Amino acid sequence: MQSQANSNPDLPRQLPPVERQRLHDTVVNHLRTLIIEGALEPGRKLNERELSETLGISRTPLREALKVLAAEGLVEISPNRGASVARLSATEIRDTFELLSNLEAFSGELACERITAVELAELKALHYAMLACRAHEDLPGYYRLNHQIHDRINLAARNAALRQTYLSVNRRLQALRFRSNYRKPKWDSAIHDHEEMLAALEARDGKRMAAILRQHLLDKRDAVLLMQAGVGGEADGAPQA
Structure with a gap:
């Protein structure tokens, strides 16, 4: 049987x-x-x-x-x-970051309309955890939390087509976003950007949120290109993603 x-x-x-x-x-x-x-x-x-x-x-x-x-x-x-x-050329880095900057800007604008209070509270918790990693110079932990913040902003946009495009483009840049190092003033500027993002989300200011995210990613593009060109080094470096 x-x-x-x-x-x-x-x-x-x-x-x-x-x-x-x-x-x-x-x-x-x-x-x-x-x-x-x-x-x-x-x-x-x-x-x-x-x-x-x-x-x-x-x-x-x-x-x-x-x-x-x-x-x-x-x-x-x-x-x-x-x-x-994979190794991206300078042109590929420039083009991909420019595209990603606009995808993240659009995500942020939509997220300001659609994010819930619970989701916003979760983003704040991730932000504080990220600051703790920064204080302990925990780059892997910092990057993982930073990545989650950007990813959750994209999810909060609640746009499936945008989501798929964003994931595809962002995957190509993850290694560069992790390895690039800024000097401390640049790192502090990145942390400030994240604080401004949270403020814009809380105020439901989509235009401001889009502008912050767009410039945030373009600054990242410039840092990666300088790193690839061997300019700036890693002395006093800190992650910015």
């Missing part, structure tokens, strides 16, 4: 994909973090054998993960050279 578990025709088909999906997501997230935080630097060739051994996985889930990251613009895959961490 067939067991009760096997009598459900959906059960055998559902369980294995769930497990594979967990592994897939774990590998993608881990590699994405390594790239964003600079452990895998731009231009570095990704050796499948070494990565498979380091992560304790076979090459099949690794290759699937690399394809996902390639679609996000974090990895480049060449038929002859294999996979490597």
Whole structure:
């Protein structure tokens, strides 16, 4: 007699994909973090054998993960050279940040109309947690919270088409946003921008919010371009994202 578990025709088909999906997501997230935080630097060739051994996985889930990251613009895959961490040109950086600045500005304007009191309170909590990371010079923690703030502003816009475009464009810049360092006056300016964002959201001032976010991202563009050109260095540096 067939067991009760096997009598459900959906059960055998559902369980294995769930497990594979967990592994897939774990590998993608881990590699994405390594790239964003600079452990895998731009231009570095990704050796499948070494990565498979380091992560304790076979090459099949690794290759699937690399394809996902390639679609996000974090990895480049060449038929002859294999996979490597993507490196954006100055023109690509300029163009992408200019586009992102307007996407974030539009998100902010819509968020001022649509954000709830609960969502605004959550943003304030994230902001204070981000300041704590700054005080402890915790760059990974700072970046993760900063990323959540920008992401939640975009979510508060409640525009599905904008959401998908924003995610696609922002993914290409995550590694640059993490690694770029400003001197302390620039970092303080970025913190001030975030405080101004919260004030604009609380006042429901969409035009002001859009202007803050647009300039915030353009300033970030300029910092990244200077970093790429080797200007400014990392002395007295602090994250600004």
